[in-house]
Amino acid sequence: MDNRVVITGLGVVAPNGVGIEDFKYAIKHGISGIRYNPELEALGFSCQISGTPPLLPEHISDCFSELELRNFKSTGIMYGVIAGMEAWKDAGLQISDKIEPDWDSGIVFGTGTSGIDKFREAIYKIDNHEVRKLGSTVVSQIMGSAVSAHLGGKLGLGNQVTSNSSAWMGKDKRDV
Structure with a gap:
């Protein structure tokens, strides 16, 4: 193969949206994905927030x-x-x-x-x-x-x- 072609697509798994449309909506409306995480509290962490994709x-x-x-x-x-x-x-x-x-x-x-x-x-x-x-x-x-x-x-x-x-x-x- 002499020539290479790079085709780029977008895929999103983020704390404020899974999928392009949900993520775009969250960005446009200022929705954060940072939330309280009870698992961190149970583990004894002083910081109990996380950005876990939903x-x-x-x-x-x-x-x-x-x-x-x-x-x-x-x-x-x-x-x-x-x-x-x-x-x-x-x-x-x-x-x-x-x-x-x-x-x-x-x-x-x-x-x-x-x-x-x-x-x-x-x-x-x-x-x-x-x-x-x-x-x-x-x-x-x-x-x-x-x-x-x-x-x-x-x-x-x-x-x-x-x-x-x-x-x-x-x-x-x-x-x-």
Whole structure:
């Protein structure tokens, strides 16, 4: 392939709206997604507000089957896949049901983490010497490229499927 074409679409999973239309409405009307979170209070945090995206069952069922949700505990993947699927459609691209991969399409999806719940669960099982109870989905839920991998599988992408992640570095960090 000599030429590359980048087609960009928009997908949104944000504290003040899931989906382009809900997010646009919230922005236009000054609706914040920051809310009191009782879970933070129960954990003993002094700050008890969060910006948690309001995922409804239909958001999840549009992108994940019941089988895929079995033992699924990675909210970061869920947020990324929902936004990524919307972005794919918003870009005017079709979701193929062909068996043959789409060798001309790939994905780069940047993320900080795939979610910590599954990672924490895995650490507890390892600490308790229960490695045989980890299950077959642990790695695919805790790896850094998990969102890209899930999207690549769902969309049948055959070209490069990867993620990018980088840390902030300013002058103050270089002087240490």
